[in-house]
Amino acid sequence: MAGQQASPLQQTARTPNTRFLIHQPSGGFGGDASDIEIQAKEILKTRERINKVIADQTGKSLDQVNADTDRDHWLSAEEALDYGIVGSIIQSSGDLPR
Numbered sequence: 034m035a036g037q038q039a040s041p042l043q044q045t046a047r048t049p050n051t052r053f054l055i056h057q058p059s060g061g062f063g064g065d066a067s068d069i070e071i072q073a074k075e076i077l078k079t080r081e082r083i084n085k086v087i088a089d090q091t092g093k094s095l096d097q098v099n100a101d102t103d104r105d106h107w108l109s110a111e112e113a114l115d116y117g118i119v120g121s122i123i124q125s126s127g128d129l130p131r
Contacts, residue, residue, distance in 0.1 A: 046121045046129060053108040053118055055101060058083065091117030 057080045062072045084102055088095045093116070113119045123129060 045119050046123045047110050047113070047119045048124070049110050049122055051110045051113070051119075053110075053113040054105060055087070055108070055118070056105045057102045087118075093117065 058076055060072070060076050062069045064072075080102075084095060084098045087093070087102070088098045091098070093101075108116060108118065110119065110122050114122055
């Protein structure tokens with residue numbers, strides 16, 4: 034029976050006072066209307082791609098990730114652990130596996 038491999042997010046460790054911010058991508062655009070439309074479509078594709086990665090690696094539904102990243106969404110280290118963004122909370126670098 035094969036074991037389930039942890040996602041890259043779940044292989045990370047953070048200290049208790051770490052804060053996390055998840056949000057949709059942002060950017061500034063210029064040019065004529067056609068160029069701005071192209072750039073807007075590209076950033077929307079980027080948002081979809083990033084949110085899918087977050088959903089895949091955290092086990093959250095894509096709808097949940099879309100809602101959470103629609104605006105700035107701050108998480109404590111404990112909340113990030115529960116969300117699946119981080120694999121463990123450590124007290125110091127001495128707690129890291131060697």
